[in-house]
Amino acid sequence: MTLVPQDKDLISVQDEKNNGNQLFPVFLKLNELHTVLIGAGNVGLEKLNAILHNSAEARVTVIAKTVIQGVYDLANTYPTVKIIVKAFTDDDLDNADLVIAATDDTGLNSYVRESAHQRKLLINVADKPDLCDFYLGSIVQKGDLKIGISTNGKSPTIAKRLREVLDQNIPAELDQSLQNMSQLRETLSGDFTDKVKKLNKVTSVLVEQKNERKNFKWLIWLSIVFAIAVSVTALWYNEPDFKAYVQEINPIFYYFLGAGFVFAMIDGAIGMSYGVTSTTFSLAMGIPPASASMSVHLSEILSNGIAGWMHYRMGNINWKLFKLLLIPGTIGAVIGAYLLSSLEHYSMYSKPFVSLYTLILGIVILMKAINLRRNNGKERPKKIKKISLLGFGGGFMDAVGGGGWGSIVLSALIAGGRHPRFSLGTVKLSRFFIALMSSLTFITMINGKHWEAVFGLVFGSALASPIAAKISNKISTKAIMVSVAVIIMLMSLRSIITFVMKIV
Structure with a gap:
């Protein structure tokens, strides 16, 4: 530079x-x-x-x-x-x-x-x-740094793609360098040419720092993976107690660890379906509906809390809408979690109903994939008026089915004419409280004999969260949505057919 x-x-x-x-x-x-x-x-x-x-x-x-x-x-x-x-x-x-x-x-x-x-x-x-x-024009902003992109009116799409590329590759720390440069500039003396030469010398390291930062980031990740591999190997061969402990862990934990990782990656790619995919998988693995829903909500507390905070910092929260959703949604979630937990001993009978619900959500996801980008916003949608009722129903069904708050509430708000960015931010922030209250209710009501599945999903989704966003830019959203919908429907149908065969 x-x-x-x-x-x-x-x-x-x-x-x-x-x-x-x-x-x-x-x-x-x-x-x-x-x-x-x-x-x-x-x-x-x-x-x-x-x-x-x-x-x-x-x-x-x-x-x-x-x-x-x-x-x-x-x-x-x-x-x-x-x-x-x-x-x-x-x-x-x-x-x-x-x-x-x-x-x-x-x-x-x-x-x-x-x-x-x-x-x-x-x-x-x-x-x-x-x-x-x-x-x-399209804008890239990192603090006080702002870059405008123009294609002379020829192609806004290309301008948008360039903005995405620059936004991903310009480090956020560059704003701190900008603030430091501002302070340095006030201390420089001499004529204009001398100042430019001094600033050139200082800023020439920015490009080098960017490349070094990228390489250093990969070095850190490789070092962490290597350190974990060495530590686990050393413990496995030198500590009999550790080896015995690992061998005693229920294999279900590892299945759910991998499943949580994959489902979190899918959610990062298309912005939905983590709850319904996790719940459907849990039911197929024989986990009762209440324990399945609890594991989903526990694993979502942290991710939705971070997402909600980010949307709050970006000003994407409609506070009036947030208030209308939060209280009814929390009440619905607590009631749903309580009823589902009360039926834990009758999971054989409640499981097919939850599977039917996940089957319906799978069909909804498939329809969204088919209609993706078909409506360009030319038709004026009907306004959703009963927001509180929507929040209550969304919270209740989310707790009962282990997911659906985004699929039900967010879809209804956007279809009802609400702005997508403010709807997404508001739903994400409210989702944190919905997941928190549902989890507390489940923990209070359930004796916790399926914790291996719970912790598997929690750790698996946590491992996937740092890289899910990057993967989302490299995969076709429509292809993922169709695949997820088909998998959900097949697994739900399997659970329903299994139940029918038992009673017949």
Whole structure:
């Protein structure tokens, strides 16, 4: 990385080389400007999300005759967003500094553009590059470092992929280096050229540090694996008590250790199905429904707690929705866990009903895979009004079936017009409390004779969590969902058929 002072010769050389993209990138202080957004449908929601994600204090006035729920949710979360439900008129731009037209009415978009240009205002027209004065590019952010990506309006998809690549490969620690550089810059003396030379010398190590950090990370992991292998081998051959202890461990533990690892990897790849796959496997292995559900919820406490905290830090929580889901969901989960635990002695009869439930969830996952990306958000979904009832039902079924909170609640919220990012963050955070309360109820009610399965899932999912996210980017989501759905349905049908054969 080299900092070079720009001069006229350098700029002219860059102009000669720049035969394609003629855009000049700038970064706007949206918190000091007034942005007027025309349109509050799915496109308007996307634009508003982009603005607030990059500038949480941006002053935005949304003007539209029809406003979807996701826009209202953002307005409730960000106090600087104002919604005016009305048809657009010229005077709506009198106090604007920046204009964004995001309607599906071509004539209205053109009219907004003419009104903006009459006032010498810059405007962005959604999905119409030729009508735009500026574009909203893909953004990569690491603290104070922000990188904008532009394809000159040619391909937003490529811009999105580049953003993913940069976001994965730029270390978060770079922000700390940026803060250190800021402090160093204040202490430098001399003219501009001397300062640039000193900063070049300091920053030249960043590229070397990145490569060293990557190699060092692999070295750490290899060292850990090697140390564990050596320790276990030494104990196995030199400590008879250790060898005897390992040999006495129920083989079920190792089966569930491997299963928990695989199911957590699948969950990391498609964002769902850990509960239903783990429960289905547990039932197929002869574990009673209550013990199966307990093992799933215990293994999910830590992962959902971390996920919920991350979403909280990123501002992805709709607190009003969280309150509506939490209390009814917790009540439903406790009741479901209590009833299922009470029927532990009658697991022979309750097991087929739980298998039927997992069979239905398998069909739901298969339908989602078949319909993946078929609906691009053009159809306006019906709004879900009874959130508390949804939370209660989701919590109850999640406890009874060992999974389903995400499949039931998250799917219903998104299908009902809620914004996916805020719905996911809210459901993940509430899921932590649902899993915690379900686990406490199960532990209180069950005598714990299947702890080998419980600990197997807990340790297996914990081992998979550090690498699950990386694997998700290399596997086809649709292919995994279809495979998972088929496996769940086959295992559930096996349990049901086995039960029917016994009573016949």
